[in-house]
Amino acid sequence: xxxxxxxxxxxxxxxxxxxxxxxxxxxxxxxxxxxxxxxxxxxxxxxxxxxxxxxxxxxxxxxxxxxxxxxxxxxxxxxxxxxxxxxxxxxxxxxxxxxxxxxxxxxxxxxxxxxxxxxxxxxxxxxxxxxxxxxxxxxxxxxxxxxxxxxxxxxxxxxxxxxxxxx
Amino acid sequence: xxxxxxxxxxxxxxxxxxxxxxxxxxxxxxxxxxxxxxxxxxxxxxxxxxxxxxxxxxxxxxxxxxxxxxxxxxxxxxxxxxxxxxxxxxxxxxxxxxxxxxxxxxxxxxxxxxxxxxxxxxxxxxxxxxxxxxxxxxxxxxxxxxxxxxxxxxxxxxxxxxxxxxxxxxxxxxxxxxxxxxxxxxxxxxxxxxxxxxxxxxxxxxxxxxxxxxxxxxxxxxxxxxxxxxxxxxxxxxxxxxxxxxxxxxxxxxxxxxxxxxxxxxxxxxxxxxxxxxxxxxxxxxxxxxxxxxxxxxxxxxxxxxxxxxxxxxxxxxxxxxxxxxxxxxxxxxxxxxxxxxxxxxxxxxxxxxxxxxxxxxxxxxxxxxxxxxxxxxxxxxxxxxxxxxxxxxxxxxxxxxxxxxxxxxxxxxxxxxxx
Ligand code: SF4
Numbered sequence: 001x002x003x004x005x006x007x008x009x010x011x012x013x014x015x016x017x018x019x020x021x022x023x024x025x026x027x028x029x030x031x032x033x034x035x036x037x038x039x040x041x042x043x044x045x046x047x048x049x050x051x052x053x054x055x056x057x058x059x060x061x062x063x064x065x066x067x068x069x070x071x072x073x074x075x076x077x078x079x080x081x082x083x084x085x086x087x088x089x090x091x092x093x094x095x096x097x098x099x100x101x102x103x104x105x106x107x108x109x110x111x112x113x114x115x116x117x118x119x120x121x122x123x124x125x126x127x128x129x130x131x132x133x134x135x136x137x138x139x140x141x142x143x144x145x146x147x148x149x150x151x152x153x154x155x156x157x158x159x160x161x162x163x164x165x166x167x
Numbered sequence: 168x169x170x171x172x173x174x175x176x177x178x179x180x181x182x183x184x185x186x187x188x189x190x191x192x193x194x195x196x197x198x199x200x201x202x203x204x205x206x207x208x209x210x211x212x213x214x215x216x217x218x219x220x221x222x223x224x225x226x227x228x229x230x231x232x233x234x235x236x237x238x239x240x241x242x243x244x245x246x247x248x249x250x251x252x253x254x255x256x257x258x259x260x261x262x263x264x265x266x267x268x269x270x271x272x273x274x275x276x277x278x279x280x281x282x283x284x285x286x287x288x289x290x291x292x293x294x295x296x297x298x299x300x301x302x303x304x305x306x307x308x309x310x311x312x313x314x315x316x317x318x319x320x321x322x323x324x325x326x327x328x329x330x331x332x333x334x335x336x337x338x339x340x341x342x343x344x345x346x347x348x349x350x351x352x353x354x355x356x357x358x359x360x361x362x363x364x365x366x367x368x369x370x371x372x373x374x375x376x377x378x379x380x381x382x383x384x385x386x387x388x389x390x391x392x393x394x395x396x397x398x399x400x401x402x403x404x405x406x407x408x409x410x411x412x413x414x415x416x417x418x419x420x421x422x423x424x425x426x427x428x429x430x431x432x433x434x435x436x437x438x439x440x441x442x443x444x445x446x447x448x449x450x451x452x453x454x455x456x457x458x459x460x461x462x463x464x465x466x467x468x469x470x471x472x473x474x475x476x477x478x479x480x481x482x483x484x485x486x487x488x489x490x491x492x493x494x495x496x497x498x499x500x501x502x503x504x505x506x507x508x509x510x511x512x513x514x515x516x517x518x519x520x521x522x523x524x525x526x527x528x529x530x531x532x533x534x535x536x537x538x539x540x541x542x543x544x545x546x547x548x549x550x551x552x553x554x555x556x557x558x559x560x561x562x563x564x565x566x567x568x569x570x571x572x573x574x575x576x577x578x579x580x581x582x583x584x585x586x587x
Binding site: 018021041060065067069093154 | 554
């Protein structure tokens, strides 16, 4: 699958309160969460983000709370994937579990600028910056995580009932 | 093969002789936890799995604590969803307002977690229970849904990092200062994906409350879990309290660590973490003149009885500054009652503080003490991200309970030694 979009660039340590402030957590409706996605970090984001757009950020993206509402809000906002140097571990887990593609590459995260046109080959993890012509290789996804994605998320994988054990 | 305490607990729950860092395992869980924000999503996902019953009615704890007592109609709807699910499945560990507390204060207190347990919770501060010598970590709602159905979860075995504390504690220095200093040293991703094992003579003499505070903030350094080897202090806490048999594990002397840090506690002063990251910590004495509008004492980090005693010590016979709101939230009903019996609540109210029923409330900008644009708070909570306690242009400074109390009296960030 080829993901393609314009980049919204953020810094390091983007926390879950920046992704979706706790004051909106009295609902779990994805559309409503999307309306406030990233608003404290960039007030223009929720109204101007286009389907397919990509978020690029520095290290430790998604640090803070365990709220699954964070990757849900990003996904519901239409963002096709997140590229970061590293991800906080609960966010990493949640993104796979709910089916938001994420890619780890320090180089790409550093080079790519706000507004660049970028494509990501989700299967191979190859990131191409169409604006500069540079390509990057994201860290490989463990096979187990790939199985979760192929199944369409963790719940689907369990529902199929063909796995006596999770791993 | 030598193993760390974290590896031993994971191996035991995966039914294996040994595990090694990086290995993916499926592990049996002793307890799973959800709250009024994360459980509603988990319940929706649980319904999709297509099983009729939960894996064990005794081993699922549901604690509405973030927006309760319900702050608005939407929150009430979320809390009701959790309550209805608990009743439908006959869960024995659902905690209603009046009998509840902040989840990470409540579960250990109620004896629902013990040494050697493996616990996952849909709340990032689930890592708190490492203080008991358990493996516990935060997950998302989908993971909670899967665990409620299967009684197991998938985990990647983390590398371990050891933090050794030696020397002697200075006056007014506690677990909060040790952990803020550590995060200041290694950064908010300094322990990313790793187990943080706290050891050394200082930790061996630290109270259970201080240990809970330290393990609570492991996630603030990106850690997967925080953990402290159980000892006599742990035993005194869990004996007669823990509802299930427990087991003490310790790291083998030659276990492998990704890194070992040494700290001389004699050099650590009470800390304050400046906005907007917990890693921006520095000694209170170097805080400069920072006027505050609000002080919060409570949360899963510092809402325990030991914390309230520290705050009362700094507040005894003093008055809260005229420009400051001091809000104190005991972590559980039991802690509240104990504080009442000890006269701490009287000290607080006489000083001019507001005392609340247990709730997360202002810690996550929920209710009970939201900041306006331009306002500043000193808080005993664990996060000072942008907008964490209210308006995106407000500021939160993290500190220990005595510092928060002293700051409330002085009207600016201050150490308890400054209160005359
Ligand atoms: S007190 Fe704060 S950090 Fe702790 S569980 Fe509640 S909201 Fe989370």
